[in-house]
Amino acid sequence: MIRHLLLALAALLAFAPATAQAxxxxxxxxxxxxxxxxxIGYGIVVGLAGTGDDSLDYATRGMNGVAARFGLTLPPGVNPALKNAAAVMITAELPAFAKPGQRLDITVSAMGxxxxxxxxxxxxxxxRGADNExxxxxxxxxxxGGLGVAAADGSQVAVNVPSAGRIPGGATVERAVDAGFAEAPYLVFNLTEADLTTAQRVAQAINQDLGPIARATDAVSIAIDAAPGAVExxxxMARIENIPVNPADAPARVIVNAxxxxVVIxxxxxISPAAVSHGKLTVAVQExxxxxxxxxxxRGVTAVEPSSDIQVVEQRSPMFHFAPGASLSEIVRAVNAIGASPADLVAILEALKQAGALRAELVVL
Structure with missing residues (x-):
């Protein structure tokens, strides 16, 4: 008997709602x-097996500029027909606190x-950066990672995208970017998602751990008083980053990808009290x-006599009722009961929103 009670208690605990994690x-x-x-930068890729830009004007100009660095100048009007070279754009991301000499991964993409x-x-x-430095x-x-093959008859086979590639550690940092936090009047912590409740809770957690130094200035930013100096x-900042906080619950939101x-709920x-009836009308015409x-x-001639068969089928679905404050599980249960497809569910949610019964933000992507 005791064993059965323990098993029942374990099952209840397993299905109990979990508390919010800090x-x-x-x-x-x-x-x-x-x-x-x-x-971002502009460059030239060489050593291609006849898959380059051929006679593209800015590619040849770029190659002429590269050759000029080594004292080689082509005669005016001469087109080198660069089948083994290509003009490319180079993109990279410079992390915060990156120092000269560190390596960056870069992406190289053909532009011709x-x-x-x-x-x-x-x-x-x-x-170069946004300041052109x-x-x-x-x-x-x-x-x-891509592969492209072309035959003489014009047929082509491409796997992934062969006109772009990466160079791990292909760039070397030459200049550091000053973050500016050491000279600012105070530190500012910005939330990824704006929320007044979460901002207040972050400020309270910092004040409980380090004293009254933080205050939420809006739904995103928390201003923190700090002694000047990068080391201090x-x-x-390292202490603040590891303080646990219970963020506010996410706002009610329904995401629909048309x-x-x-549909994500x-x-x-x-859902406020509402009654919903949803059905389908199918018209089939067969000749x-x-x-x-x-x-x-x-003296008659052969003729074709038209004959059409029209059928109208209306699927009748029972009306279902949403009780006050219906939860997510009740919404899913009611929609599944009538066998609604995702498109039908979108129509039902939009109608509930128009009727003022859906207490959530409806976002259509």
Missing amino acids: QRIKDLGTFQGVRPNQL KARSLRGGTLLLAPL IYAMAQGNLAV RSQL RTGT NGAVR RPTVVQPAPFS
């Missing part, structure tokens, strides 16, 4: 100024008629033409 502050956002920076970059080598190219230099052999502030028919969605032959030895 999260570290570092998982909720970032400090202002501590962010990556995007870099090059069919494939497989086997190519990127020549030395500068990478050089922050890294890129060079190296490309790793291309780095130590303070292209794929995907979070657990905060509630059965009949060939009519004239009587023997008559």
Whole structure:
């Protein structure tokens, strides 16, 4: 008897609702100024097996510029027909606190008629930031995951995208970016998702652990008083990042992807009292033409007599009722009871929103 009671108690505990898990502050956002920076550059890839840009004008100009660095100048009007070279754009992301000498992964993408970059080598190219200053230099052999093959009759086979590739560690940082947090009047922590409740809870958690130094200025930012100096502030930021916080529950939201028919409903969605009836009307038209032959030895001609069969089928679904404050499980149970497809569910949710019974934000992608 006792064994059965213990098993029943274990089952109840297994299905009991779980309490909200505390999260570290570092998982909720970032400090202002501590962010990556995007870099971009233009370069030339050489060593291609006849899959380059051929006679593309800016590719030949770029190659002429590279050759000019080594004292080689082509005569005016001469087109080198660069089948083994391609003009490319180079993109990279400079992490926060990156220092000169560190390596960055880069992505190289063809910008012209090059069919494939497989086997190519990127020549030395500068990478610039939004301020047009050089922050890294890129060079190296490309790793291309795609494959493209073309036959003489014009048929082509492509696997993935052969006109783009990556160079792991293909760029070297030449200049560091100042984050600016050491000279700012105070530290600012920005939440990834705006929420007034979460912002207040983050400020309270910091004050409980470190004293009254934090205050939420809006739904995103928490201002934190800190002593000046990079060393002192780095130590303070490291302590703040690991303070646990219980974030606020997510707002009630229904996400509808109209292209794929995907519908996602979070657990905060509630339905006001409402009655829903949803059915389908199917009209099927089938043509059965009949060939009519004239009587023997008559002057008639063969004719086709049209014959149409029209059927109307209406699927009758029972009306179901949502009780006050219906939860997610009750919504799913009611919709499944009538066998609604994702498209039908979208129509029902939109109608509930228009009727004012859906207490959630309806987002259509």
